[in-house]
Amino acid sequence: DIVMTQSPESLAVSLGERATINCKSSQSVLYSSNNKNYLAWYQQKPGQPPKLLIYWASTRESGVPDRFSGSGSGTDFTLTISSLQAEDVAVYYCQQYYSTPFTFGPGTKVDIK
Amino acid sequence: EVQLLESGGGLVQPGGSLRLSCAASGFTFSTNGLSWVRQAPGKGLEWVSVINYNAGSTYYADSVKGRFTISRDNSKNTLYLQMNSLRAEDTAVYYCAKNSGGSCYSHFDNWGQGTLVTVSS
Numbered sequence: 001d002i003v004m005t006q007s008p009e010s011l012a013v014s015l016g017e018r019a020t021i022n023c024k025s026s027q028s029v030l031y032s033s034n035n036k037n038y039l040a041w042y043q044q045k046p047g048q049p050p051k052l053l054i055y056w057a058s059t060r061e062s063g064v065p066d067r068f069s070g071s072g073s074g075t076d077f078t079l080t081i082s083s084l085q086a087e088d089v090a091v092y093y094c095q096q097y098y099s100t101p102f103t104f105g106p107g108t109k110v111d112i113k
Numbered sequence: 114e115v116q117l118l119e120s121g122g123g124l125v126q127p128g129g130s131l132r133l134s135c136a137a138s139g140f141t142f143s144t145n146g147l148s149w150v151r152q153a154p155g156k157g158l159e160w161v162s163v164i165n166y167n168a169g170s171t172y173y174a175d176s177v178k179g180r181f182t183i184s185r186d187n188s189k190n191t192l193y194l195q196m197n198s199l200r201a202e203d204t205a206v207y208y209c210a211k212n213s214g215g216s217c218y219s220h221f222d223n224w225g226q227g228t229l230v231t232v233s234s
Contacts, residue, residue, distance in 0.1 A: 001175075040220040042158075049208055049224035050150075050158065061222065093158055097218055100172040102148075102160040 002026050002096050006105035012113040019081040021108045023094035028074045031098065038098035041070055041079045044107075045090045053092075054079065086112060115139040115223040117209045122228030129199050129232070135192040135209030135225060143167070143187040146212030148221060149194050151205035151230075161207070162194065166215035177203075199232045206230075 003026040013019045029038045037057035042050040052061045054070035057077055067082045081088055089112060094105040121133040135147070149161040162173045162183040171183050182195040192209055206229050210221035 038218065042221075044158075049227055050221075051224070052220060052222050055213065055220040055222075091157075095158075095160075095220070097220055100163070100217070101174045102163070104158040104160065107157045 001101055002029065002099060002103050004094055004096060004103050004105040006092075006094060006108050008108060009106070010109040010111065012111045013081075013084045014113045015086065016083050017113075019084050019088070019110055021079040021092050021094075021110075023072075023077040023079070023105050025075045025077075025096055029096045029098035030074050037073055037077070038096055039070075039072070039077050040095045040097065041068075042093045042095065043088075043090045044093065050093065081110070084110070084112070115211060117211060117223060117225035119207065119209050119225045119228035122207065122230045124231045124233065125199055126234050127200060127232055130195070130197045131199065131230060133194040133196065133207055133209075133228060133230070135194075137190045137192065137209075137211070140211070140223075142190040144215055146215055146217050146219060147183075147185060147192045148210045148212060148217075149183065149192075150208045150210055150221070150224075151203075152208070152227075153202075153205040156205075159205070163212065163217040164192070165217050170217055172217060196230070199230075201232050204230060204232050 039057040041054040044050040058070045091107045148163040206227040208227045209225040211223040213219040213222045
């Protein structure tokens with residue numbers, strides 16, 4: 001199974017500042033035949049289902065603000081919120097869909113400092 | 114607008130069974146893979162199972178393999194999860210999620226609101 005880890009577990013950032021979340025997979029999720037990283041990022045606010053933010057590691061889902069960006073390849077990935085807004089307070093999960101069982105990271109909680 | 118509406122959750126005794134349903138609308142149901150993802154109270158997300166667009170492929174987490182069965186009825190636009198031999202550790206909110214493509218290997222672009230399953234005596 002591919003193990004997903006995230007760091008930090010939580011972070012508090014001032015409004016308008018940058019938030020960076022790291023995600024690491026225990027093996028590569030880059031599929032060589034199409035050169036795509038099978039890695040997604042989700043946002044979950046309290047009492048709500050998760051919401052897709054980023055897929056293929058760096059493609060922003062339609063309607064997601066452009067302050068959210070994803071980067072990385074192979075085993076190391078990053079979600080960046082360029083200018084934190086109050087509505088971004090949530091838990092963020094990375095997930096690999098390269099091989100079953102599909103696995104999520106443990107989540108990173110983002111708060112306002 | 115894509116809508117996924119789960120139902121069938123509730124309180125069940127250990128060893129019991131439950132069948133969850135997910136009624137879908139707003140997209141061509143028969144062209145997308147579908148998944149179940151669960152979240153225990155206060156915990157993170159755990160993928161449970163996935164089925165491709167025509168039910169030709171299904172996969173399960175080791176924690177539910179042999180006890181849970183995923184299926185779909187493309188004529189009714191409905192996804193199912195039959196859960197047998199339930200354990201306390203199966204207690205969670207169960208989310209239905211739409212895969213972005215027809216295969217199993219794609220991200221989840223829409224999620225339902227979830228249905229709570231509680232396994233307790």
